[in-house]
Amino acid sequence: MEKMVPTFEVTNLSKVYGKCEQTKVKALKELSFKIMPGEFTAIVGPSGSGKSTLLNIMSGLDYPSEGMVHLAGQDISHMSGNELSDYRRDHIGFVFQAYNLIPVLTVKENVEYILQLQAVNANQRKKRVAQILEEVGLAGFEKRFPMEISGGQKQRVAVARAIVSNPDIVLADEPTANLDSKTGVELVAMMSKLNETHGTTFIFSTHDPTIMERSKRLIVLKDGQIVKDQ
Amino acid sequence: MLLIKLGLRNILRNKRRTILAALAISLGLTSLILTDGIMIGMSQSLVRLVTSSFLGHAQINAKNYRDAFEVDKSINNLAATTASLNNEKTIQSFALRTQTLAMLSSASNVSNIVLFGIQKEKEMGISMIKQSLLQGSLENLSDQGVIIGDQLAQKMEIGLGEKLIVTVAQVGTGELSQEMFKVEGIFSFNAKEMDRGIAFISLSSSQRLLNINNRVHSIILKFKNILDSSNLKSPFWKKYSAGGNEALSWRQISPGIDSMIEMGKYSTAIIAAILFLIVVLGIMNTIFMSLHERTFEFGVMRAIGSRPGKIILLILTETSLLGIFSIVIGVIFSLFSGKLLSMYGLDYTGIELGGVTMQEPLYFVYETSQFIIYPICIYFFTLISGIYPSIHAAKITLVDAMKKSL
Numbered sequence: 001m002e003k004m005v006p007t008f009e010v011t012n013l014s015k016v017y018g019k020c021e022q023t024k025v026k027a028l029k030e031l032s033f034k035i036m037p038g039e040f041t042a043i044v045g046p047s048g049s050g051k052s053t054l055l056n057i058m059s060g061l062d063y064p065s066e067g068m069v070h071l072a073g074q075d076i077s078h079m080s081g082n083e084l085s086d087y088r089r090d091h092i093g094f095v096f097q098a099y100n101l102i103p104v105l106t107v108k109e110n111v112e113y114i115l116q117l118q119a120v121n122a123n124q125r126k127k128r129v130a131q132i133l134e135e136v137g138l139a140g141f142e143k144r145f146p147m148e149i150s151g152g153q154k155q156r157v158a159v160a161r162a163i164v165s166n167p168d169i170v171l172a173d174e175p176t177a178n179l180d181s182k183t184g185v186e187l188v189a190m191m192s193k194l195n196e197t198h199g200t201t202f203i204f205s206t207h208d209p210t211i212m213e214r215s216k217r218l219i220v221l222k223d224g225q226i227v228k229d230q
Numbered sequence: 231m232l233l234i235k236l237g238l239r240n241i242l243r244n245k246r247r248t249i250l251a252a253l254a255i256s257l258g259l260t261s262l263i264l265t266d267g268i269m270i271g272m273s274q275s276l277v278r279l280v281t282s283s284f285l286g287h288a289q290i291n292a293k294n295y296r297d298a299f300e301v302d303k304s305i306n307n308l309a310a311t312t313a314s315l316n317n318e319k320t321i322q323s324f325a326l327r328t329q330t331l332a333m334l335s336s337a338s339n340v341s342n343i344v345l346f347g348i349q350k351e352k353e354m355g356i357s358m359i360k361q362s363l364l365q366g367s368l369e370n371l372s373d374q375g376v377i378i379g380d381q382l383a384q385k386m387e388i389g390l391g392e393k394l395i396v397t398v399a400q401v402g403t404g405e406l407s408q409e410m411f412k413v414e415g416i417f418s419f420n421a422k423e424m425d426r427g428i429a430f431i432s433l434s435s436s437q438r439l440l441n442i443n444n445r446v447h448s449i450i451l452k453f454k455n456i457l458d459s460s461n462l463k464s465p466f467w468k469k470y471s472a473g474g475n476e477a478l479s480w481r482q483i484s485p486g487i488d489s490m491i492e493m494g495k496y497s498t499a500i501i502a503a504i505l506f507l508i509v510v511l512g513i514m515n516t517i518f519m520s521l522h523e524r525t526f527e528f529g530v531m532r533a534i535g536s537r538p539g540k541i542i543l544l545i546l547t548e549t550s551l552l553g554i555f556s557i558v559i560g561v562i563f564s565l566f567s568g569k570l571l572s573m574y575g576l577d578y579t580g581i582e583l584g585g586v587t588m589q590e591p592l593y594f595v596y597e598t599s600q601f602i603i604y605p606i607c608i609y610f611f612t613l614i615s616g617i618y619p620s621i622h623a624a625k626i627t628l629v630d631a632m633k634k635s636l
Contacts, residue, residue: 082539089535
């Protein structure tokens with residue numbers, strides 16, 4: 001039987017902020033874990049536990065102080081700025097807490113943006129964007145600007161943007177934090193469905209019990225260390 | 231295409247700021263074009279005033295004559311020189327003159343002046359004596375007639391039709407020669423030195439008074455194109471600066487005016503440099519304000535896979551669009567205000583510039599280069615001003631830029 005390659009492999013990952021001994025803060029302490037393809041994982045923990053730092057490093061937005069992060073077998077901890085840009089573009093989808101859509105682009109253009117960065121041809125882009133917007137329930141909203149839609153719809157656009165390029169993994173930072181509970185539940189259900197139908201790997205940083213309930217795996221962080229992984 | 235779409239929408243998202251920035255740039259461009267046009271107008275006006283009033287575009291004299299205006303230094307080979315000038319394609323016309331110091335005596339006063347002997351018909355095509363006449367006429371100047379300035383007439387307490395005595399020292403012997411002349415014209419060049427200190431009689435009378443037969447002191451030239459008279463590298467000067475004569479352009483005869491025009495060019499360059507600096511700093515400030523508001527957005531764009539170069543290109547596209555928009559407005563402003571200034575001018579009449587009293591408003595002069603070179607420079611400087619902010623934006627630390635999220 002063929003051995004399954006992990007989507008993410010984090011090995012002895014540490015992150016230290018500050019240079020002076022007195023002010024040094026060790027945000028992450030020798031973390032090691034693997035994320036397998038198709039996982040729907042929540043990283044939970046109190047504020048300051050290191051969730052955001054971990055996601056920053058996994059997504060290539062920040063560099064680790066020690067240790068390695070592999071995505072689909074590729075070490076990203078020593079990549080250059082341009083390599084990391086390309087890596088994020090081709091392998092990672094992002095869903096941010098504050099939606100973070102580009103305000104001057106329409107719903108369709110926001111979703112299409114990443115495909116344009118990947119130089120996908122116009123016909124394929126059009127087809128793919130229409131399909132994704134249909135899946136996230138935003139067909140008919142293509143020409144609206146972010147300021148013309150609700151918070152829940154914005155987050156759906158963000159999810160559509162995150163998955164449109166079929167990334168290896170979607171990293172979502174508190175995706176339901178700015179939504180009311182009903183909209184939050186709907187959004188999580190939608191992402192769960194995408195996980196099941198497309199096999200997209202999702203990692204959440206969250207406090208939201210709905211996400212925790214839906215998650216297939218929970219990684220609990222405390223003071224930069226994994227205290228539970230189930 | 232995406233970059234242009236993004237750039238256009240970004241510069242339009244804060245319309246007030248964009249309009250203010252564009253106005254600043256376009257006013258800078260307008261100021262530059264107007265300054266240049268007015269400086270050209272001033273130069274042309276000064277040259278026209280200096281050359282067309284009396285000096286001419288150029289003069290031929292005996293070598294070193296202009297050092298002390300010695301009356302015995304008359305033009306050599308006059309007949310051959312005038313014959314050659316008649317065949318010059320660049321010369322429109324020329325006139326002969328004598329020049330000497332003289333004493334005018336009326337019943338009530340005496341005055342030392344410079345007396346010119348002139349060819350009345352030819353002077354009409356060269357100088358503004360005819361146009362400057364307040365009383366009398368140049369056409370009717372007789373052999374015993376004299377034309378004097380209004381201030382001299384006032385000093386001498388003399389009017390049209392009254393008589394005065396002209397005394398000169400004859401060439402060669404130095405003996406005094408006196409004749410009575412009737413005032414047949416009173417002029418005003420609006421230049422006190424001329425209106426108080428010179429007088430005109432006919433060329434033949436002056437030659438008789440000075441006892442110089444047919445000899446003259448100056449040949450006053452008018453070129454078909456004044457630019458030919460300004461070009462000191464032209465072989466014309468060498469050709470006529472031979473055989474004991476020298477040909478001098480108005481630039482050499484009135485070096486003060488020439489220096490002033492040259493200085494005007496430097497002034498335009500200095501104004502241009504200051505305006506460019508203001509434009510650059512203004513745009514940089516506008517872009518930085520915009521970047522400050524959009525740091526998070528650039529963070530997002532970088533996070534989802536835009537390379538730093540893409541961010542630089544986006545900001546340069548925005549500055550480029552802002553530049554083009556501003557240039558269009560600036561060119562429209564310039565055409566409109568330039569048209570007004572070329573019609574009505576700036577009233578500098580009576581003001582003395584470089585020893586010349588302005589007799590006409592300063593008009594804006596259009597040149598195609600103003601609407602090509604300056605807009606290109608402004609566009610270039612607009613782009614330059616976008617480089618530093620764009621690099622700054624491209625280098626943002628993603629974690630800091632996105633602190634509120636991932």
